[in-house]
Amino acid sequence: MAEAADTFDVELVDLAEVGLPLFDEPNHPIAQDYTHSHTIAWSETIARGDAFAIVHPECDHSYSAALKNALDYLHVGWNYKPVGFVSYGGVASGARAQAALKPVVAGLRMTQAVGSVLVPFVGQFIDEESRFVPNEQLELGAAGLLAESARLETALRQLRAPAIG
Ligand SMILES: Cc1cc2nc3c(=O)[nH]c(=O)nc-3n(C[C@H](O)[C@H](O)[C@H](O)COP(=O)(O)O)c2cc1C
Numbered sequence: 001m002a003e004a005a006d007t008f009d010v011e012l013v014d015l016a017e018v019g020l021p022l023f024d025e026p027n028h029p030i031a032q033d034y035t036h037s038h039t040i041a042w043s044e045t046i047a048r049g050d051a052f053a054i055v056h057p058e059c060d061h062s063y064s065a066a067l068k069n070a071l072d073y074l075h076v077g078w079n080y081k082p083v084g085f086v087s088y089g090g091v092a093s094g095a096r097a098q099a100a101l102k103p104v105v106a107g108l109r110m111t112q113a114v115g116s117v118l119v120p121f122v123g124q125f126i127d128e129e130s131r132f133v134p135n136e137q138l139e140l141g142a143a144g145l146l147a148e149s150a151r152l153e154t155a156l157r158q159l160r161a162p163a164i165g
Contacts, residue, residue, distance in 0.1 A: 002053065007146045008153075013045060015066050022069060029075040039073055046077035050157070051084075051149045052110075057122075058089030058097035071104060078108040080159040082152035084145040086117040093118035111152050115144035 002010045020038055027033045034040050056063050071078070083105050087094020098116055105112055117138060119125060127133050134142070 002142070002146060005143065005146050007150045008051060011045075011048065015070050018042060018045070018070070020066075020070055020073060023072050025073070029073060032076055042070070043074055043077050046074055049077075049081065051082040051153045052078075053084045053086055053145065053149070054101070055086045055088075056094065056097060056101070058087060058092055058094040061092075061096045062100040063087075063094075063097040067101075068104065071108060075108060078105070078110050080156045081110055082113050082149045082156060083110045084113040084116060084149050086119070086142070086145070088119035088122035090121060093120040111156060113145055113148040113152055115141065115148050117141040117145055 002008065020042060025035060025039055027035070032043070034043060054067065056067050059065075085094075085098045085101060087098050089097065095118055098118070102112060118141075119134075119138060125133055125135070125138070
């Protein structure tokens, strides 16, 4: 959907493919003094992004450990960029996970696009060929999220240059 909207050039990043180990850098990420090739590669991936849509499940009333780990690895690369949440799960649709994620991205100096997308009982939107098929309500939500992310990105761009440490 983000690709079809043509608002941003879209790069899909799958944390399962990135395969970051549990945070193993000796220095605080704010120093950008990375010692591992996986951290350098991850920082380059995130530096390419002007805005992020985080697609995440809800696990035990919060977001996943893998997501927290991926966020913790970096600091400056996240700074002053918009972030939107697209969550999925059971009856709660990931709403509790989104609430838990909000102070984390604020700590990384990201600005949340408020029009988030919540997918309840995600299995009902998966077809026989394992494709996600959204309903009209989800499509509208995603369109709003993209539009708000674009507005925020234009405003936040000024704060990113020059990057702060
Ligand atoms: C350990 C575990 C805990 C879960 N906790 C919640 C939860 O608190 N709320 C919810 O809505 N769904 C919960 N779920 C359902 C997941 O959000 C759902 O199965 C989701 O599809 C898992 O993401 P994945 O398919 O990307 O692995 C949980 C699933 C697992 C495996």
